[in-house]
Amino acid sequence: MTETPPRTDVAVIGAGPVGLFAVFECGMLQLRCHVFDALDAAGGQCTALYPEKPIYDIPGYPKIQAAELVERLFEQAAPFEPAYHLGERVERLEACSLDGADGWRLTSSKGTVVEARAVIVAAGVGAFGPNRPPLAGIEAYEGRGEGRGVHYFVTRPEGFRGKRVVIAGGGDSALDWAIILAELADRLYVVHRRERFRGAPESVARLHALAEAGRIELVVPFQLDSLQGRDGALEAVVVRDLDGGQRTLEADVLLPFFGLSMNLGPIAEWGLNLDHHLIVADPASGATDKPGIYAIGDIATYPNKLKLILCGFSEAAMAAHAIRRRLHPDEELHWEYSTTRGVPGG
Known part of the structure; x- marks a missing residue:
């Protein structure tokens, strides 16, 4: 039956x-x-x-x-x-x-x-899942543990206290987390390929205010180029501008926010x-x-x-x-x- x-x-x-x-x-x-x-x-x-x-x-x-x-x-x-x-x-x-x-x-x-x-x-x-940046060897730095170097989501902001953090992206998620983590990170970079950001006007204004206060460094117009580190521990993020010029940002964490x-x-x-x-x-x-x-x-x-x-x-x-x-x-x-x-x- x-x-x-x-x-x-x-x-x-x-x-x-x-x-x-x-x-x-x-x-x-x-x-x-x-x-x-x-x-x-x-x-x-x-x-x-x-x-x-x-x-x-x-x-x-x-x-x-x-x-x-x-x-x-x-x-x-x-x-x-x-x-x-x-x-x-x-x-x-x-x-x-x-x-x-x-x-x-x-x-x-x-x-x-x-x-x-x-x-x-x-x-x-x-x-849903993150859009991953096309960086060679990025898989070695991915993972859920706080000791890993690349994170696509922030579930516990306190885990980034005292860290050197690079945020990549120019939308609302990138701006929101930059504003929040500016209070926690030892050093915070925001990398974006354009000088203009796509987030809400209020968030953009707060981002620039934090940059003027020295809490955030805006790395624009740059984009991600490569990662440096060992055994899943990130040591630096290499970025390049439109003319091929490079900068090396010492970092413990990369947060790429390129949408879902x-x-x-x-x-x-x-x-x-x-x-x-x-x-x-x-x-x-x-x-x-x-x-x-x-x-x-x-x-x-x-x-x-x-x-x-x-x-x-x-x-x-x-x-x-x-x-x-x-x-x-x-x-x-x-x-x-x-x-x-x-x-x-x-």
Whole structure:
């Protein structure tokens, strides 16, 4: 006898900040959720890449560390008792019939099968990894240990205290970490192939202020050329300018921030309308071209899309309300504000 798989109102693919908030919004509308994520812990990039990085644009929090934000969102969703399937990537998404209604059957990398009446894809950038600089022998310096010379993510800033640090890149990540590590590093260089940086104007201004104060040395316009060291311990980073001139920067650590390589994985095979590896979604509801499937957060795209966590929160709320209307078209929703309705056990 074939066992009937568990059924739920909504399956959420992705347990990052936006996916966790979607669980809360669905719960407020009495929609039960199962949550899948390929990572072993909730939080997405906030947990895996920069748990101690401060975030400044979450309403109500002038500054909050990424790990604490995840903890708060996890706590916020807890009263609605979602079922978590962490460390399980959704491999297959197939249409199915649930008591005569349209639904979706999800099968994970561990063989877990769940049937859902609606699906929210909040998978961030999908499977992610760093874009590595093309430096000969860089592999010898890579690794998770603090004694290694090349790191692509900063999970514990304190580990760089008193170190000679070279940051390569000109975007937001490079600028953010330069500003943070300027308080910890013994010597900090920022290498960029252009004199102009691509980060937020406020961050660029803070970077230049730190440079004028002697806390950071801007090495521009230069780019990485080679590494020097032994047994995985970095001793120097060699850089060159556009004319071939070289400088040798004594360094213990190289942090190359050249963005993430994105791999949608199985999502690319689900027949969704994609635009440059992103899922095309309705900005008013998150609806995709597949009835019952919604996309929110960084993986969703539409005109004038802003890739901000706070925008993802708004998308989560709109998707939850759209799903409620889809699943209960004959029920009038008398929506109340959370301040008057409260949450279970609140």
